[in-house]
Amino acid sequence: MTTAAARDILENLNKEQREAVEAVDGPVLIIAGPGSGKTRVITHRIAYLVRTLGVNPRRILAVTFTNRAAREMRSRVESLIGDRANRLTMGTFHAFGARILREFGEDIHVPSDFVIYDQDDQTSVMKRAIEAEGLDPHTYRAPAVLNAVSGAKNMMLTVSDYQSQAGNRYERIVASCYDRYEQLLKAAHAVDFDDLLMKPVLLLRSNPEVRDKLQNRYDHVMVDEWQDTNRAQYELTSLVAGKHHSLCVVGDPDQSIYAWRHADIENILRFERDFPETQTIPLGRNYRSTSTIVDAAHALVKANKDRKEIELTAEKGSGRPVTIESADDEEYEALYVAEEIERLVAEEKTRYGDCAIMYRTNAQSRAFEDAFNRTGIRYRIVGGLRFWERREIRDVVAYLRVLRNPFDDISLLRIVNVPTRGIGRRSLDLLQQWAEANNVPLYAAMQVAAEGEGPNVPLLPAQSQHPVRAFVQMMTELLEALRGEDVLEFFDQVLSKTGYREFLEADENAEDRLDNVEELRNVAAQYQALESGEAFAAFLDQVALSTDLDAALREEGSERLDAVTLITLHQAKGLEFPIAFIVGVEEELLPHFRSLESGDPAELEEERRLCYVGMTRAMDRLYMTHAMRRNTRGVYSQRKPSQFLRDLPQELIKRRVPSLSGFSGPREPMPEPQLDVPKAPAPFRPGDHVGHARFGQGVVVACLETPTRDDFEVTVAFKGQGVKRLLAGLAGLEKLN
DNA sequence: CAACAACAATTTTTT
DNA sequence: ATTGTTGTTG
Numbered sequence: 023m024t025t026a027a028a029r030d031i032l033e034n035l036n037k038e039q040r041e042a043v044e045a046v047d048g049p050v051l052i053i054a055g056p057g058s059g060k061t062r063v064i065t066h067r068i069a070y071l072v073r074t075l076g077v078n079p080r081r082i083l084a085v086t087f088t089n090r091a092a093r094e095m096r097s098r099v100e101s102l103i104g105d106r107a108n109r110l111t112m113g114t115f116h117a118f119g120a121r122i123l124r125e126f127g128e129d130i131h132v133p134s135d136f137v138i139y140d141q142d143d144q145t146s147v148m149k150r151a152i153e154a155e156g157l158d159p160h161t162y163r164a165p166a167v168l169n170a171v172s173g174a175k176n177m178m179l180t181v182s183d184y185q186s187q188a189g190n191r192y193e194r195i196v197a198s199c200y201d202r203y204e205q206l207l208k209a210a211h212a213v214d215f216d217d218l219l220m221k222p223v224l225l226l227r228s229n230p231e232v233r234d235k236l237q238n239r240y241d242h243v244m245v246d247e248w249q250d251t252n253r254a255q256y257e258l259t260s261l262v263a264g265k266h267h268s269l270c271v272v273g274d275p276d277q278s279i280y281a282w283r284h285a286d287i288e289n290i291l292r293f294e295r296d297f298p299e300t301q302t303i304p305l306g307r308n309y310r311s312t313s314t315i316v317d318a319a320h321a322l323v324k325a326n327k328d329r330k331e332i333e334l335t336a337e338k339g340s341g342r343p344v345t346i347e348s349a350d351d352e353e354y355e356a357l358y359v360a361e362e363i364e365r366l367v368a369e370e371k372t373r374y375g376d377c378a379i380m381y382r383t384n385a386q387s388r389a390f391e392d393a394f395n396r397t398g399i400r401y402r403i404v405g406g407l408r409f410w411e412r413r414e415i416r417d418v419v420a421y422l423r424v425l426r427n428p429f430d431d432i433s434l435l436r437i438v439n440v441p442t443r444g445i446g447r448r449s450l451d452l453l454q455q456w457a458e459a460n461n462v463p464l465y466a467a468m469q470v471a472a473e474g475e476g477p478n479v480p481l482l483p484a485q486s487q488h489p490v491r492a493f494v495q496m497m498t499e500l501l502e503a504l505r506g507e508d509v510l511e512f513f514d515q516v517l518s519k520t521g522y523r524e525f526l527e528a529d530e531n532a533e534d535r536l537d538n539v540e541e542l543r544n545v546a547a548q549y550q551a552l553e554s555g556e557a558f559a560a561f562l563d564q565v566a567l568s569t570d571l572d573a574a575l576r577e578e579g580s581e582r583l584d585a586v587t588l589i590t591l592h593q594a595k596g597l598e599f600p601i602a603f604i605v606g607v608e609e610e611l612l613p614h615f616r617s618l619e620s621g622d623p624a625e626l627e628e629e630r631r632l633c634y635v636g637m638t639r640a641m642d643r644l645y646m647t648h649a650m651r652r653n654t655r656g657v658y659s660q661r662k663p664s665q666f667l668r669d670l671p672q673e674l675i676k677r678r679v680p681s682l683s684g685f686s687g688p689r690e691p692m693p694e695p696q697l698d699v700p701k702a703p704a705p706f707r708p709g710d711h712v713g714h715a716r717f718g719q720g721v722v723v724a725c726l727e728t729p730t731r732d733d734f735e736v737t738v739a740f741k742g743q744g745v746k747r748l749l750a751g752l753a754g755l756e757k758l759n
Numbered sequence: 760c761a762a763c764a765a766c767a768a769t770t771t772t773t774t
Numbered sequence: 775a776t777t778g779t780t781g782t783t784g
Contacts, residue, residue: 086773088774114773114774116773116774117774119774138774140774141772141774160767215774216774247773280771280772280773282772283771283774382770383771384770385769405772442760444761449760486760566774567774590772591771593771593772595773614770614771616771632771655775656775656776
């Protein structure tokens with residue numbers, strides 16, 4: 023940011039951007055196309071409020087989806103208004119929700135020592151809920167049920183709401199799991215990610231005092247990535263903003279790619295409906311990409327039926343055509359990309375750091391890692407196994423959580439026998455039974471067992487009692503240490519007394535894993551100034567809420583490497599790269615198999631938007647590649663180019679002739695890319711009634727060609743038998759009328 | 760109780 | 775191919 027921009031905030035903005043910055047009175051909806059300076063508008067709007075209109079930064083709330091976005095926004099605002107930026111309330115929806123719960127949670131019976139459960143913890147809780155309901159965990163898989171429950175929470179449906187609207191058997195079962203799941207969370211003094219949104223809304227709905235307090239706290243509310251908000255987030259926003267406050271949301275319906283996470287694209291329309299005086303400002307000038315890229319991407323997304331047209335104009339020149347490359351298989355696809363990057367680096371003034379490889383699924387990174395390792399191209403993978411998901415981190419965090427909150431059974435179960443200390447499943451079963459019967463947390467049961475026996479019966483066989491006693495003894499000592507100890511000293515004591523450090527040292531990846539723990543310790547160090555109890559609460563909240571903290575830490579330490587970025591299309595949203603390769607642009611990959619399987623056109627449209635998001639990341643050059651066959655899970659399958667390629671105007675694309683790539687030596691001539699492979703007629707269609715020798719009668723849900731294209735996989739919902747997947751050639755399905 | 764083997768499952772994942 | 779979960783054996 024230049025000093026000139028800091029001097030006059032409205033300078034260097036185009037007409038529509040300036041309009042958006044100056045619209046500070048009523049509700050404002052900014053529809054921001056890709057590369058249209060969205061972040062610039064938000065940051066300048068904040069600066070305009072503070073510097074030009076004299077608004078106290080404390081009275082501004084800015085909400086984002088990611089910590090990364092929040093960080094970036096804060097630093098950019100800082101360059102415009104200086105230290106005053108520190109006084110802004112700026113963060114993710116979930117962090118904001120957590121903050122409300124920490125402040126006012128007791129009003130809705132959220133205990134002040136609550137811990138935040140992430141997806142992994144949630145799955146564990148749901149698993150227990152399903153077992154507790156006596157359901158078969160194979161038929162009712164925890165992630166699926168959890169997804170339904172999460173969806174309910176995102177739509178602000180409480181257990182009783184969900185129970186009363188449950189229409190079929192499955193939903194009634196989900197309802198019972200939801201109920202049990204909530205009980206387990208409550209007993210653990212835990213809230214899940216969705217609760218961080220839902221509970222504050224319930225609080226603000228029911229408690230006018232708290233509502234007034236919050237509404238009076240902020241005069242200006244801004245929300246980024248509005249197209250990805252769910253119902254709970256919508257309501258949280260409108261409750262906090264109140265009717266009379268200045269509320270500004272920014273989004274782009276064409277970049278909505280999180281419907282599968284219960285984002286509700288309707289929120290854009292709903293906003294204009296709920297706030298009729300809304301001023302809608304489109305930002306349609308793209309400063310990022312060449313006109314070729316903008317036009318090609320626009321042509322693609324235009325193929326979506328459920329869409330409102332927005333004018334997009336490119337400010338840059340036309341540049342090069344979009345290059346489409348067919349490769350024999352994923353290995354050649356990767357080699358092609360590697361070779362092309364080397365060529366760009368050698369012949370054009372490209373740096374490795376300018377290039378990004380974007381793919382639909384993480385598994386696709388493999389071939390590129392191999393190719394880059396072989397050619398010596400530096401690369402970095404975004405995502406993959408994230409810091410907080412590493413086992414050693416989760417383990418240490420679990421110890422800390424239990425020490426802070428002894429009700430946290432899930433964390434206790436995680437670490438009670440890590441390292442192994444002779445507390446096995448049998449013992450734990452007995453302890454859990456007793457805990458359940460007496461309605462106390464598991465840790466309490468262990469304490470009782472360590473003492474000797476329960477009220478009437480011995481809790482554990484004498485032999486099993488000893489390790490439990492040792493464990494409780496150890497935890498008691500640590501709790502002693504927690505009092506008044508320095509955060510870091512305590513951290514170190516946890517590692518040594520629990521034997522976890524030794525346990526890691528014995529591991530084959532000891533060095534890496536110890537490094538990771540050391541990084542966690544560095545995070546804890548940031549809280550040294552606080553009193554230890556406080557410090558741990560704040561520390562554990564940060565741990566739960568910053569899933570990308572490792573990225574922050576790493577970037578801080580080492581200057582950004584000149585390396586090619588490997589990233590999923592989803593994660594690439596909001597980024598930009600001079601050179602972008604979208605790889606694996608194939609049917610059943612992009613669009614993904616699962617979106618085709620469902621037969622839901624909305625899912626296909628989301629895949630198309632995902633492709634659109636990917637294309638619009640490219641600034642100067644865009645490549646889209648696909649393979650004719652691909653090794654997936656050990657077997658090769660024939661692949662077809664993505665139907666999306668057909669949506670691109672011929673005059674904007676250039677197909678490379680693959681045999682010119684040279685590096686591969688002699689090989690078979692490659693078939694021309696076929697964009698219109700005729701489909702073999704499907705033997706069944708969704709809706710057909712069929713009969714099966716074993717499963718009886720059913721209705722066809724879907725009928726898809728197998729990857730080898732020699733048969734069809736038919737998904738059939740059988741009466742009373744559930745949904746089965748069968749091969750048409752083998753199952754002997756009979757079509758009924 | 761713990762180590763090992765057989766077994767399924769495997770899109771994306773801002774928090 | 776890989777990984778985590780479940781069941782069997784020592």
